[in-house]
Amino acid sequence: MSSNEWYEVIKQKDHLIVIREKLDRIEPHYLTVYDNLYLIRGNNECLLIDTGCGIFPLKPIIEKFLNGKKLIVINTHSHFDHVGGNYEFDKVYIHKNEKGVISAPIDLKYLKNESSSIILDQCNKLNWILPPVKQIIPLNGGEMFDLGGIKVECIHSPGHSPGSISLFTDKSELFTADVAHYGTMFLPPKDNLSVIINSIKELIELSNKKGVQEIYPSHEDFNVSIELLTDLAAHLENIDQYWENKIPNRANKSWEINVGKFKFLIRVGIKERRDFKSRLAQN
Numbered sequence: 566m567s568s569n570e571w572y573e574v575i576k577q578k579d580h581l582i583v584i585r586e587k588l589d590r591i592e593p594h595y596l597t598v599y600d601n602l603y604l605i606r607g608n609n610e611c612l613l614i615d616t617g618c619g620i621f622p623l624k625p626i627i628e629k630f631l632n633g634k635k636l637i638v639i640n641t642h643s644h645f646d647h648v649g650g651n652y653e654f655d656k657v658y659i660h661k662n663e664k665g666v667i668s669a670p671i672d673l674k675y676l677k678n679e680s681s682s683i684i685l686d687q688c689n690k691l692n693w694i695l696p697p698v699k700q701i702i703p704l705n706g707g708e709m710f711d712l713g714g715i716k717v718e719c720i721h722s723p724g725h726s727p728g729s730i731s732l733f734t735d736k737s738e739l740f741t742a743d744v745a746h747y748g749t750m751f752l753p754p755k756d757n758l759s760v761i762i763n764s765i766k767e768l769i770e771l772s773n774k775k776g777v778q779e780i781y782p783s784h785e786d787f788n789v790s791i792e793l794l795t796d797l798a799a800h801l802e803n804i805d806q807y808w809e810n811k812i813p814n815r816a817n818k819s820w821e822i823n824v825g826k827f828k829f830l831i832r833v834g835i836k837e838r839r840d841f842k843s844r845l846a847q848n
Contacts, residue, residue, distance in 0.1 A: 566683050580606045580715055582630050582736070583787060584623070588646055590681050591618050591736065594816040596828065597784050598825065600646050603740060606628055607712020612828065612843040614635045614732060614740055615783060616657070619649025619671070619695045620687050637710060639719070641742030641783060642726040643667050649695050656700035660721060660728030664703045671695040700769040724761020731768060737778045741768065745797050746782030747789070747826045751819070754834035755808075758801055765798045800824045804831075813844045 566711060571635045574585040582604040589598045603614040609632050617623055623829040627636065636811055640659040642646050643666035651657050651667060658668055673693045674824045677685065706721025715734055722731045725743040743751070745748040752761060768847075771777070772791045780794070804822075812833070819830035822840070 566621070566687070568621045568623070568768055572623070572626050574626060577678070577788065580736070582606070583781075584617070584626060586621070588618070588619055588784070591620060591676065591679070592646065592651075595646070596817075596830075598748070599785055601781065601785075601787050602781050603749040603781055604719060605715065605734065606630060606634070607715045608649060609713030610635045610637060612639065612710055612712055612717055613654075614639055615641055615647040615742075616650030616654065618646050619652065620673075620684060622653065622693070623650040627810060639704075639730075640667060640831050641730070641731070641740075642729045644726065644743070645671060645754065647742075647783065651698035652696045654698060656702060657698045658702045658704050658719075660730050661703035661705060662723075662728030664701050664728075668701060670697055691802075692816045704730065712822050716747055720768070720771070722762045722764040724758075725751065731764075733775065733777070737776050739772060739777045739779070740770065740781045740783075741794075742783045744768070745780070745794055746784045746786075747783040747793065747831060749828040750797075751817070752801075752829055753817050754832045754837075755796065755804065755820075756834055758804060758831075762798060765794055765801070771796060796825060797827065800827060800829075804829075813841050814829045815845055 573585040577583050584602040586600045600617055602617050605612045612630055638654045638657045640657055643663035648667050663829040673688045704719050706719055708719040710717045715736055718733045720731045722729050724745045729744055731742055731744055744826055765780040780789050807822050807824055811822050814830055817830050819832050821828045
């Protein structure tokens, strides 16, 4: 399978290209269908949000839309499905809290029991290793990238991971990465949910202040409304209402709770481990 066959490319606007890949064919236990990457095109420079899983070459897809312009690459966080293709590019920006993670190669051998034959054949061509990017530039949050005709602001939004970031454009677009999206969300232990709740509330405040019209998450549906953020914050703030409905998810070592358009996978806290093991034994 070629890159052209693997990636779904959508020209959302003249300045915004959406590149999607089927995450469920690579990592089924993520319980997520789509990985969304975004290319923002300014008059002078372009900015790529995340590099995907790296199994199929991404750079040839991106280069079709650059028209010779310089490319800036940003990782929203260090999880495999967002940084796998880093090795194709000269340098990558990521929050300083996760710089060390992406400095190491990614061993793909764990996919041998997970993925389809097409994916395994491609992994074999890669010798089951994705090398790291050569140059990593740390972000603090608050940085502004002027692409020419469009500015992109970096926002530190911890919770899904310590260095998660969101990106806001002066065209009233918000890219929430894994901080907020419909479908399966991977979350910290219940006792630490306040971190991601605060991040989501900050994005709601920003959206109201700046008049955000469109939200582009890194998974599943894109170009959604601020209702994504308000519903998500409300559900997480009231997690106690749903806690008795939790079930153990063995593959992800998490509590699974289904609420509205969300499937929450909440990492098991230290005090909950005995209960978790007990429930697994009952299933």
